[in-house]
Amino acid sequence: LAAAALWDVLGILLGGAELLFDGVKEHHVTLPSQSEPWNMKQLLVWIGQNLLKERPELFVQGDDVRPGILVLINDADWELMGQLDYELQDKDNVVFISTLHGG
């Protein structure tokens, strides 16, 4: 298995979260190869450094996502998957949703 392919991750941003990322909704990301598997905590840092165009505090807070953003891994709440400690698999689909409040 090629290391590059191993860390292909598709990130999707919804509920207005895409506005923080230049309005782009889908990001196909190939993470740099490293000896340990990537986990969500590292992915958040990587996103903050590589994808976030403006005001990172609206997306991350400390080493977690900010309140009001729900994180999904393969269509499941990341709370079910180990949250920050979840180890990413090849072709994982990560979605960040900003909660909506309008009616």
Next chain:
Amino acid sequence: LAAAALWDVLGILLGGAELLFDGVKEHHVTLPSQSEPWNMKQLLVWIGQNLLKERPELFVQGDDVRPGILVLINDADWELMGQLDYELQDKDNVVFISTLHGG
């Protein structure tokens, strides 16, 4: 690979098609092992003989499905996949939809 696992197919019936199958919507099917890969034509015959509880003419007509039933393989119109000649893969998801006309 075990031959049994190779032909695991999930069939789903919608739009009233499930009424022909004792009202059961989802059928997890393990097809008998054979030397050639199973194709859709053979699957239809197998369904007619093993799953259809009543009035097979409302589901198959000749060796095709009857008019008004749409066949999907992994969420794509089977017309895109080779129709009757499509060779089934392990864990394929086959859906039969009866077209709705009501308003």
Next chain:
Amino acid sequence: TPLESKPLSNEDIMRYSRQLLLPELGVRGQKNLSQSSVLVVGCGGLGCPLAQYLAAAGIGRLGLLDYDEVELSNLHRQVLHREESQGQAKALSAATAVNRLNSTVECIPYNLQLSSENALQLIQQYDIVADCSDNVPTRYLVNDACVISRKPLVSASALRMEGQLTVYNYRGGPCYRCLYPVPPPAETVTNCSDGGVLGVVPGIMGCLQALEVIKIASGQGSSCGQQLVMFDALDTRFRSIRLRPRQPECAVCGEKPSVTQLVDYEALCGSAATDKCRRLNL
């Protein structure tokens, strides 16, 4: 007469302010909407929410077609009508309700049955057609008339606890006959009178149909041209299905069409163009 291009009035700007804010719509999309005309075939469970939201959004002209009268058994799903409209023509009742919500929309009620004789003449006057009908012959008739008139057809249907949505004859995508070249045997067709329908299911499908009409009319474009959206209300699940492209051998939209004018659709389908009695004795 074609709808004229005019600037948004101050009242328009106030009324549509919340959607003018959307980059996907904006002033340009709103003006496109106001210059678009839509023929709604059937003012029942699908046509009611569809007409309601198209009018609310500021569509320019709305043709409302239905041959039927409002009955008590309609009111669990046909929410534009009211108790006191019983006995009134559905097309008229719907037009009255729509005008109360938005008097700037031009509403044209057609209290008649769509037929091979009148379909082309009616449809050619509109930019987009929405099939909200309740029977097989009308679905083939509307499709063929849209292909012959080169109009996009936004089609929804609902029965029991399920719904389906597709846009036909749109940007090189398939028509209804590309998917269903042969009508289903009449004895396999269930309609809402026979099979029942939970009222809010056509509500959901009619709203989705309105969304696709709005996206086409505003210039944004629909993503359902070669896609079928299926809804299962029992477990609140949607599926999006990739459909075949336009079929070269299609009888009406193919390369050598055999259907170049409208035919007898009740005979083609072996059933009457109503959801009230199912089989036609030929």
Next chain:
Amino acid sequence: TPLESKPLSNEDIMRYSRQLLLPELGVRGQKNLSQSSVLVVGCGGLGCPLAQYLAAAGIGRLGLLDYDEVELSNLHRQVLHREESQGQAKALSAATAVNRLNSTVECIPYNLQLSSENALQLIQQYDIVADCSDNVPTRYLVNDACVISRKPLVSASALRMEGQLTVYNYRGGPCYRCLYPVPPPAETVTNCSDGGVLGVVPGIMGCLQALEVIKIASGQGSSCGQQLVMFDALDTRFRSIRLRPRQPECAVCGEKPSVTQLVDYEALCGSAATDKCRRLNL
């Protein structure tokens, strides 16, 4: 006063005939509906289609709560109101419209703002609560009041071209605070006045919300208790998300709740309980 159990009248049987046919509903489900009461918090873009379809389906009692008045800028999505209702209280306007569609539904308009003072007393009178509100403090308030009163909360929201739907506090599933223990920073919250919304998007979400209420009230049960349905109107795609279960450490529904009575939700969220002005200066 609780809704009494009575047999379906001949008129009921005629009116609901198309849904009485459904094995999933039937006479038993219809009677359950007629004995159920639902409090609709907010008669705007979500509350209008929700109230419309709940009344059409034959819900027994409908509480319609809104503190606001009908404005022209509401009419692109708040389809129960009409041009001539401008200036009228939304709760009243909605109740009038709903009664025209189904006079057998008992409608109770509440022309007031839900608050920590009145929420428990109101909510305890209903079987199911539907959150159709438009701001963060009200969403926390409704959630806490539902947990304290042990009522299922059917919650939808919509903004721009997107919508979300979940049932909270239902059959061991999570509450709103289990998912969102800390309110979002006020500067990250966009409402419909600021961000805009395509009118038919709350239409679709309000109809889906009505479906879940009907399934709960009729006894069929909702499948959204630990599921989030997300809708993207741009490409007409839905996603169903598996959610976490009830969280033992939740401040209101957990094992040792710290919130046992209602608090000051504007202070908690740092914003006002309206979608009109966004930030509260504390």
